[in-house]
Amino acid sequence: MSDEETRLGELRERIDTIDDELLRLISERAECARTVAEVKQQANPDEAVAFYRPEREARVLRRIKERNPGPLADEEMARLFREVMSACLALEKPMTIAFLGPEGTFTQAAALKHFGHSVLSTPLAAIDDVFREVASGNAEYGVVPVENSTEGMINHTLDMFMSSPLKICGEVQLRIHHHLLVSPEADAASITRVYSHQQSFAQCRKWLDSHWPMLERITVSSNAEAARLASLEEGAAAIAGDMAASLYGLEIRHANIEDRPDNTTRFLIVGTEEVPVSGEDKTSILVSMRNNPGALYGLLEPFQRHGIDLTRIETRPSPNETWAYVFYIDFRGHRDEQAIQAVLGEVEAQCVEMKHLGSYPMGVL
Amino acid sequence: MSDEETRLGELRERIDTIDDELLRLISERAECARTVAEVKQQANPDEAVAFYRPEREARVLRRIKERNPGPLADEEMARLFREVMSACLALEKPMTIAFLGPEGTFTQAAALKHFGHSVLSTPLAAIDDVFREVASGNAEYGVVPVENSTEGMINHTLDMFMSSPLKICGEVQLRIHHHLLVSPEADAASITRVYSHQQSFAQCRKWLDSHWPMLERITVSSNAEAARLASLEEGAAAIAGDMAASLYGLEIRHANIEDRPDNTTRFLIVGTEEVPVSGEDKTSILVSMRNNPGALYGLLEPFQRHGIDLTRIETRPSPNETWAYVFYIDFRGHRDEQAIQAVLGEVEAQCVEMKHLGSYPMGVL
Numbered sequence: 001m002s003d004e005e006t007r008l009g010e011l012r013e014r015i016d017t018i019d020d021e022l023l024r025l026i027s028e029r030a031e032c033a034r035t036v037a038e039v040k041q042q043a044n045p046d047e048a049v050a051f052y053r054p055e056r057e058a059r060v061l062r063r064i065k066e067r068n069p070g071p072l073a074d075e076e077m078a079r080l081f082r083e084v085m086s087a088c089l090a091l092e093k094p095m096t097i098a099f100l101g102p103e104g105t106f107t108q109a110a111a112l113k114h115f116g117h118s119v120l121s122t123p124l125a126a127i128d129d130v131f132r133e134v135a136s137g138n139a140e141y142g143v144v145p146v147e148n149s150t151e152g153m154i155n156h157t158l159d160m161f162m163s164s165p166l167k168i169c170g171e172v173q174l175r176i177h178h179h180l181l182v183s184p185e186a187d188a189a190s191i192t193r194v195y196s197h198q199q200s201f202a203q204c205r206k207w208l209d210s211h212w213p214m215l216e217r218i219t220v221s222s223n224a225e226a227a228r229l230a231s232l233e234e235g236a237a238a239i240a241g242d243m244a245a246s247l248y249g250l251e252i253r254h255a256n257i258e259d260r261p262d263n264t265t266r267f268l269i270v271g272t273e274e275v276p277v278s279g280e281d282k283t284s285i286l287v288s289m290r291n292n293p294g295a296l297y298g299l300l301e302p303f304q305r306h307g308i309d310l311t312r313i314e315t316r317p318s319p320n321e322t323w324a325y326v327f328y329i330d331f332r333g334h335r336d337e338q339a340i341q342a343v344l345g346e347v348e349a350q351c352v353e354m355k356h357l358g359s360y361p362m363g364v365l
Numbered sequence: 366m367s368d369e370e371t372r373l374g375e376l377r378e379r380i381d382t383i384d385d386e387l388l389r390l391i392s393e394r395a396e397c398a399r400t401v402a403e404v405k406q407q408a409n410p411d412e413a414v415a416f417y418r419p420e421r422e423a424r425v426l427r428r429i430k431e432r433n434p435g436p437l438a439d440e441e442m443a444r445l446f447r448e449v450m451s452a453c454l455a456l457e458k459p460m461t462i463a464f465l466g467p468e469g470t471f472t473q474a475a476a477l478k479h480f481g482h483s484v485l486s487t488p489l490a491a492i493d494d495v496f497r498e499v500a501s502g503n504a505e506y507g508v509v510p511v512e513n514s515t516e517g518m519i520n521h522t523l524d525m526f527m528s529s530p531l532k533i534c535g536e537v538q539l540r541i542h543h544h545l546l547v548s549p550e551a552d553a554a555s556i557t558r559v560y561s562h563q564q565s566f567a568q569c570r571k572w573l574d575s576h577w578p579m580l581e582r583i584t585v586s587s588n589a590e591a592a593r594l595a596s597l598e599e600g601a602a603a604i605a606g607d608m609a610a611s612l613y614g615l616e617i618r619h620a621n622i623e624d625r626p627d628n629t630t631r632f633l634i635v636g637t638e639e640v641p642v643s644g645e646d647k648t649s650i651l652v653s654m655r656n657n658p659g660a661l662y663g664l665l666e667p668f669q670r671h672g673i674d675l676t677r678i679e680t681r682p683s684p685n686e687t688w689a690y691v692f693y694i695d696f697r698g699h700r701d702e703q704a705i706q707a708v709l710g711e712v713e714a715q716c717v718e719m720k721h722l723g724s725y726p727m728g729v730l
Binding site: 002003004007008011012014015016018019020021022023024025026027028029030031032033034035036039040042043056060063064067068069070071072076077079080081083084087088090091117118120121122123124125242246247249 | 367368369372373376377379380381383384385386387388389390391392393394395396397398399400401404405407408421425428429432433434435436437441442444445446448449452453455456482483485486487488489490494607611612614
């Protein structure tokens with residue numbers, strides 16, 4: 001045997017030993033998960049016990065990422081653990097997850113990133129349908145986009161919360177990469193224009209300015225449309241993601257051209273139950289105000305005073321007369337924490353109505 | 366603290382300890398995989414070394430399934446290991462896998478089942494495109510259906526091998542489940558007819574005979590079409606799979622109604638290199654014969670005499686004059702094994718031409 005073969009033989013033996021250990025440990029973990037379910041069910045024999053605990057999963061994943069020694073990236077390691085947890089959980093009963101379809105969208109990717117592959121995932125045609133499917137109990141959780149940087153369709157999800165009894169149970173951040181796509185036959189010198197959604201142009205402006213400043217930039221309604229045009233027209237390129245490249249058979253000429261490497265899209269997990277404290281949480285509320293001068297400032301002052309980190313505010317027109325304005329406010333912290341309770345009390349005293357949409361673990365990237 | 370809480374606390378501590386061990390072992394496994402790659406590259410400094418070894422992966426998965434103590438099902442455990450291997454392999458360079466698209470098809474499911482999720486998968490519109498993408502080196506491997514029990518489109522894949530230089534590097538079996546699907550509003554008593562593809566009817570005949578003997582059975586071109594009709598027409602049901610149910614918003618009234626619980630579809634992995642012996646292999650050959658009486662019998666006789674298990678024979682018309690008939694033959698064993706070499710020698714002596722399509726690990730279900 002050559003040196004190489006001896007070395008490889010040793011390494012493979014070591015891998016086999018590791019695999020035996022992994023097998024033993026994953027099996028023991030599955031037994032533990034099963035016992036957890038039994039203990040819960042015995043303590044509450046007449047109830048439908050929720051075996052999936054979002055706050056517990058978030059804690060496990062955070063821990064993994066903190067302790068990950070490499071060489072696998074944190075994200076990859078978290079993915080493997082998500083799958084292990086997903087498999088353990090499915091021992092009881094696979095969960096049904098409704099998401100904004102069709103298959104192959106970023107929302108499906110977010111659902112699988114969050115819940116792993118041992119779930120039944122149901123694509124639905126509209127955000128309303130996802131809410132309805134969860135509210136009716138046909139699905140345990142739903143996944144909807146809320147800040148989609150490329151398609152911009154967030155308002156409908158926000159508006160759903162005005163009337164829906166559902167709670168936000170989690171968030172998922174998905175890294176979105178943009179590529180410069182061209183037809184496989186295209187010759188670089190012949191490219192004269194590039195199609196994309198305006199948001200994507202904004203996200204890749206610096207790269208375009210420095211690498212392809214002469215390209216004419218043509219804004220279209222979506223990145224998928226941009227890719228479609230680039231696949232049909234000579235001399236055209238598109239800025240879009242992997243999925244659009246695949247769908248229209250385009251080649252990735254330059255990958256990951258977004259100016260900010262942390263370009264992400266945010267999705268919400270909606271469910272019927274509130275989630276306990278995980279330690280790193282966000283809270284979302286809906287506040288309706290009359291249109292008085294200084295109203296918004298007055299609303300935000302308590303957050304400032306209590307040192308609470310506001311992460312996002314959106315203003316929407318009220319759907320009925322009594323609600324002149326509706327503000328969606330996201331901030332760090334959990335409703336069960338004292339400081340948050342104090343702030344919520346003050347906010348409630350000032351507004352026409354306040355609705356708590358949920359306190360939930362911050363997305364583990 | 367209640368008894369329940371104490372118990373759960375203990376179990377969660379145990380799970381955390383297990384997770385730390387898993388983290389350590391998966392990281393060590395990744396380091397080993399990286400060292401394997403380095404050793405290979407050092408021994409062959411001027412070559413593009415193939416880090417992915419189908420025969421080695423097949424051996425690892427078989428071992429896992431043999432030793433799996435439960436409670437996780439073998440298939441689920443194999444899936445987790447597939448993902449771990451996929452992540453380790455992607456440390457070098459993520460592989461590109463071309464498959465017969467679009468996204469969301471069984472072929473994509475087969476590709477991800479075989480290669481895990483740490484690969485770039487590219488959906489292509491036609492089987493020819495998949496072969497071309499692999500032959501040109503744009504993708505390392507391709508995945509194409511070869512025995513699709515519901516759609517019946519196998520011939521095109523077989524015909525590709527007549528002209529393609531690609532080798533078969535593996536096979537994937539996917540369990541296919543059929544369901545009785547109805548519109549969510551439908552009332553069981555109002556269902557008078559059921560749509561499906563003829564193959565699916567054949568696969569669910571006994572179940573239909575015993576459970577819904579009075580339903581009129583209407584054959585359509587595909588299960589997706591059946592689901593579409595059932596979603597539009599009152600009083601109609603469909604027999605189709607999960608994906609069709611999701612696409613057309615139908616409800617699964619009865620799940621897994623196929624008569625044989627082992628109903629599977631088979632896919633081939635095609636690549637540019639031959640795969641060494643894994644220990645449980647299949648070989649596929651293409652044999653052209655003139656139309657002489659007893660020719661086929663003469664061809665098969667050596668297999669019988671050497672005790673070699675034929676798993677499949679297909680006859681196809683020859684694409685050119687000199688090939689009167691072309692037989693596709695699958696059998697157990699690897700070309701590097703002595704008995705197989707003996708048989709292949711005898712077969713070759715009798716036929717106009719013989720083409721070895723590949724020896725590859727049997728699919729690990």
